[in-house]
Amino acid sequence: RKEVEQDPGPFNVPEGATVAFNCTYSNSASQSFFWYRQDCRKEPKLLMSVYSSGNEDGRFTAQLNRASQYISLLIRDSKLSDSATYLCVVNPGRRALTFGSGTRLQVQP
Amino acid sequence: GAVVSQHPSRVICKSGTSVKIECRSLDFQATTMFWYRQFPKQSLMLMATSNEGSKATYEQGVEKDKFLINHASLTLSTLTVTSAHPEDSSFYICSASGTGGRLDSPLHFGNGTRLTVT
Numbered sequence: 572r573k574e575v576e577q578d579p580g581p582f583n584v585p586e587g588a589t590v591a592f593n594c595t596y597s598n599s600a601s602q603s604f605f606w607y608r609q610d611c612r613k614e615p616k617l618l619m620s621v622y623s624s625g626n627e628d629g630r631f632t633a634q635l636n637r638a639s640q641y642i643s644l645l646i647r648d649s650k651l652s653d654s655a656t657y658l659c660v661v662n663p664g665r666r667a668l669t670f671g672s673g674t675r676l677q678v679q680p
Numbered sequence: 681g682a683v684v685s686q687h688p689s690r691v692i693c694k695s696g697t698s699v700k701i702e703c704r705s706l707d708f709q710a711t712t713m714f715w716y717r718q719f720p721k722q723s724l725m726l727m728a729t730s731n732e733g734s735k736a737t738y739e740q741g742v743e744k745d746k747f748l749i750n751h752a753s754l755t756l757s758t759l760t761v762t763s764a765h766p767e768d769s770s771f772y773i774c775s776a777s778g779t780g781g782r783l784d785s786p787l788h789f790g791n792g793t794r795l796t797v798t
């Protein structure tokens with residue numbers, strides 16, 4: 572079983588739509604969680620950290636369910652510029668991060 | 681914010697040659713740097729953890745004699761792919777954690793090096 576699992580997609584959505592991505596992780600001792608965004612052939616860039624209480628940053632909302640070892644990302648009012656691969660990232664208790672394989676989002680006009 | 685610079689961004693080399701990739705932290709001291717590799721349509725896979733002034737820690741399945749890591753200063757780590765072969769063609773990305781970095785802090789990534797071995 573992979574340490575971090577994501578649906579690879581692609582998710583094809585129209586502009587303005589709301590889309591949600593889910594991710595599960597296997598290591599119950601994982602201590603911190605992030606969503607990164609990766610554009611084609613570029614390095615990953617931090618989108619947001621994920622906190623136990625849930626957190627929001629503009630159109631983006633992240634949720635964490637430690638009991639179910641489940642993380643989600645909700646994007647509201649999708650923009651064309653949101654098209655990218657979204658990486659679910661977990662810190663299993665050391666500074667190196669463990670990456671999911673990513674979920675590809677394509678926002679269409 | 682913190683910046684990590686990686687060089688070169690792209691390199692094409694012949695099979696059997698060695699390639700050196702540099703990773704620099706520009707405005708902070710990086711006691712620990714991480715080297716990742718990403719094959720097309722796959723996730724980033726940790727290759728090794730580089731600690732300033734000591735030997736790197738390699739992940740299972742990564743050959744330490746093939747992927748030489750040197751972290752001689754708090755701002756520079758290098759990865760040398762020795763005797764490169766076409767199967768080493770990949771996207772190599774470094775990331776850094778600063779001094780006193782907390783485990784819940786995200787990492788800062790270099791812009792990656794796309795290696796093509798012909």
